[in-house]
Amino acid sequence: MARAALVTAVLSVAGSVLGLARDQALARLFGAGGETDAFLVAWTVPEFAATLLIEDGLAFALVPMFSLALARRARGVTGDPVRALVASTLPRLALAFTAAGALVAVAAPALVRALAPGLADHALAVDCTRLTATCVVSFGLAGYCSAALRAHRRFLAPAAIYVAYNTGIITVMFVLGGRWGVRSAAAGVAVGGVLMVAAQLPSLLRRLRRHEGEPPSVVADEAARPLALALFTTVLLFALCRQSQVLIERFLASGLPSGAISHLNYAQKVAQIPMTLSLMLCTVTFPVVARALADGDTVRARDRVERDVALAACLVLLGAATVVACAPQIVHLLFQRGAFTAADTAATAGVMRVYALGLLGQTVVGALARSYFSAGRASWYPFGAMVVGVLATAVVGASAVGPWGVRGIAAANAAGITVTAALLLAGMGPRSVPVRVRRVLGDLGRPLLAAAVATGAGALTADRVTGAGAAVSLTVGAATVGGVFAVLCPALRVRGPGTVLRSVRSVRSPSPRPVTQRHPHGRSRFRFPFRADR
DSSP states (O other): OHHHHHHHHHHHHHHHHHHHHHHHHHHHHHTTSHHHHHHHHHTHHHHHHHIIIIISHHHHHHHHHHHHHHHHHHTTOSSOHHHHHHHHHHHHHHHHHHHHHHHHHHTHHHHHHHHOTTOSOHHHHHHHHHHHTTHHHHHHHHHHHHHHHHHTTOOHHHHTHHHHHHHHHHHHHHHHHHHHTTHHHHHHHHHHHHHHHHHHHHHHHHHHHTTOSSOOOOEEOGGGHHHHHHHHHHHHHHHHHHHHHHHHHHHHHTTSSTTHHHHHHHHHHHHTHHHHHHTHHHHHHHHHHHHHHHTTOHHHHHHHHHHHHHHHHHHHHHHHHHHHHHHHHHHHHHHOSTTOOHHHHHHHHHHHHHHHTTHHHHHHHHHHHHHHHTTSSOOSHHHHHHHHHHHHHHHHHHHHHHHHTHHHHHHHHHHHHHHHHHHHHHTTTTTSOOOOHHHHHHHHHHHHHHHHHHHHHHHHHHHHTGGGOHHHHHHHHHHHHHHHHHHHHHHTTOSTGGGHHHHHHTOOOOOSSOOOOOOTTOGGGOOOSEETTO
16 A cells, blocks of 8 residues: 555655646737637536546545445355446446536537636637537446546556646647637636546456456345435535635636636646645555554544645645745746747735645645545535535635635635535544544644644745746745754654655555444444345
8 A cells, every 4th residue: 555655655756746837838829818718717627527536526425335246255145236326326427427428518518608607709619618518428438437546545647647737738739729729728628528538447347357366247226226326316416516716716716807817727727736735645645544444443544644634734834835835936937938928927926825725725625525525425514514615615716806806715725615615524424434533623723823833934935036937936935845844843743744655655445453443323224235145
């Protein structure tokens, strides 16, 4: 598992770097004007699809189901529960993905009007939306493969999907950009989605073929189907509600001057890189937590979740401090070339600093939401918490967009996700893995103080050497942030940095020791929806 964590980290970083290269290519080829705004409205489709079908929604439901199937296989039940799960779920889900993609393509004009009523180039946005609608099918299949492989503790192929995806987008943009304009980026989304599936399918087929000794002749357990349906419903509603923050942002920004949506997009993509990297360990350990709960061992699940939150908080706060301290330098180096002007740099940097204030909340939501679904049972609490956060985003955004423009929209995003994070942490216990809330708050508060001091020091030193160029200023500022943070963490007894190696090493297969504590909603309440032992 240590090797899996390393592989995931390396490929995730590679995917993030290519994502930056994709955004750089978009900025260089098409700038931050009305044409790019039209594409970014269509970009809402792959953003939603990625959250619902790859990163959160489908994974939260399927990883526990595959983990339970693997546990049943290990107990030697009749047939192969894993192949039975695939045979029963994949055809239905593939049909649902296809129907949803077709619906998005047909309803593209109404969808664009709803998302951005003030958009200048409506027809271009419709064309791009119809091209990106194909990702509903490809992302759905890619997410299914990722969940199945991660439950099998196979992380190489799932970690490589964004490398394949961004490679496809960049290639198509440069090949077709001169003839198709920004539509080439939408076509790249379609090609990249297919590459996501192709990167994982061979590995998944190999895993399924290793257990062909006994055919999966199982009978569906009709009594358990409502539970499985409720699980999928609660997971998808939570993920959909979480991603709806983007809808609020673009709806409010569509009434601002041209380029506002683009500035929000570039700022968000860069600001969220620390969050993405900080949640890599949670992605690797989610199957471990799910398997521990399938075995009834809540102590191991609790310890794993607490360590993950502590480490993820340290990493994201270090990244957020760097973003806030050095935002103008980062944007200048990444984007200021071609059609992306100095004015675009200033606007994007200002928005990025505000976005960074919500990164800790984003990370806590990402880490804790997995815990609510890791037992493989339906939970409405995360959805309710996310609804409250989205309402906070809408109210704050509507109030702040007038006086503060795009920065007010970014502030609303940070406020809403922080509210959701607080509610999810408050609800931990009977509804989820019973983490020790006071301990988690301490693990969050101490590095937050260190990050605040490091941010001030980094911004001060970066500003002092601005005349030496953006690269030198960024290097000095980032080094100062890292140095101050590294000095303060031991002084404040921060748990995260000192436990990185132990956290990775402790991500191991379920131990043969006896179960020490049963989950209050244990296996007796979750019935696998296939009677493989009958």
